[in-house]
Amino acid sequence: MKIKGRMALAAVAALCGCQTSNQADYMQIGYGPSFDVAHAQCELQKGSADQGYIAIGSPGFVAGAGIGNALGNLAAEDQYMKNCLILSGWKRAPHGQGDAAAAVASGVPPTTYGIARAPGSWINTALLDWSDANNKCIAGDKTACATKAKLGAKLKAAGINPSPV
Template sequence: MLILSLGRAGDMNRNMLMALVAIAPLCGCQTSNQADYMQIGYGPSFDVAHAQCEMQKGSVDQGYIAIGSPGFVAGAGIGNALGNLAAEDQYMKNCLILSGWKRAPHGQGAAAASAVAAGTPPTPYGIQRAPGSWINTALLDWSDANNKCVAGDKAACGTRAKLGARLRAAGVNPAPV
């Protein structure tokens, strides 16, 4: 970033101080924790996905050149900082979606986070199952039924058998991983 300012030193110091005071509250705005997000797909844990995205978000920042009065230079700096914050926020949103996480609708993220803390991972894709054909949903349901059957649930064993027959008829042979 290159800043050129033409003006008196006293004005510049005062304007830079005002710019820093204006930007300081914005520096703490970006907070992200798992309570703000819900799992929408398979991928790394939230902490891993967030760390990977956080390391790369600076790549969207734009520099600027400002020539003029100290007020103009300070205004250009503030405008650039706000633009960079918006670009970084959008990058984090898209990066986390690619990693299988999205911002939760108001009030739903805490429930997903408490489920993870209790040892029960949230249902992938939120309330809905995997997008696409019925086979995706049947495979996920078969996997859930298989896990419950192995744990001793007799009703889940029957569900697993029915889903297995439907999947094999479609040419898919489900097997535990």
């Protein structure tokens, strides 16, 4: 009996030791909050994926049902976190290819305000670029003023009137 208990404990420890969750494992795939904000929001809600259990029988059966339920809940929470982070604009990256690892390796600072340009939406990108150009223009950058005027004309042609926020 002691051998079976040790084997079960070793299996649970091995399964639990495989979980990692840091920004180096994720890459930003769309518009959304920074990784820390998205991860915290998902972490607060992941308990909703847990399922309870009822087991009646021998102590060994009840313990086995509890361990099985715990493993099932871990898998459900992991899937919930994956889906929640995707909805927040983050996706698991192949090992070592996440945003944090890529930014450190290339020396590129993280995205401004913790958001990335929205993929496929030229209007959102143009609005963010217009805002950046407006701030630089106010500071006296003549090139930024020309960029601001050009982007402003494109946005107005699309029916959007940009204004400083």
